[in-house]
């Protein structure tokens with residue numbers, strides 16, 4: 334079986350000591366490819382460096398909604414330059430976060446728009462972060478959907494069935510992380526059932542959101558199998574079915590070789 338972790342943050346400080354071993358553990362576990370997501374300009378540069386060092390690592394570049402308040406003039410232009418580098422396979426993560434509320438919502442909206450415009454211009458998929466802002470996120474996506482189907486993914490999806498349906502209708506993929514394995518999240522598991530197998534992705538969001546039984550510990554790409562196994566069990570299909578489908582979906586969305 335082969336897996337692709339479509340969302341992790343290998344450049345985070347908690348991996349500085351053992352990033353190499355972490356990637357190796359993932360590959361040994363069948364996680365043949367992983368997408369490391371940049372959150373600031375510096376983080377994107379580190380993500381790209383990792384992608385250029387490891388054959389199994391690909392980079393997604395953008396400015397995270399929680400960090401745009403701290404972005405410097407010119408940072409966005411540098412992101413645009415990085416987005417055409419080899420092994421950059423997507424844009425983000427972008428989106429809206431009303432939980433942390435680190436950046437004014439107007440600024441978050443402006444950057445979300447920028448990422449989506451660039452996505453269409455370069456035909457690169459985008460990665461959406463949405464926290465306590467489902468209505469606003471769907472509204473913004475709908476404005477862009479007027480120009481045609483959206484090529485993107487809702488990362489670590491934890492929204493409602495309605496939000497899932499709206500995103501699917503606009504052509505998007507839904508990616509599930511460790512949260513779907515938590516005992517109390519039965520509702521989220523039910524939502525995952527409504528996602529057609531050809532729109533389903535898996536991720537870790539490592540070092541965050543460790544799946545059961547590693548909850549509370551540092552997460553890593555090798556653990557993506559646990560989340561995938563939970564999705565398979567929920568659907569009543571084999572792990573092989575989910576592995577094959579999610580791998581094919583990730584390859585299609587991010588055009589991975």
Ligand SMILES: [Zn+2]
Pocket residue numbers: 340342370426538
């Ligand atoms: Zn993330």
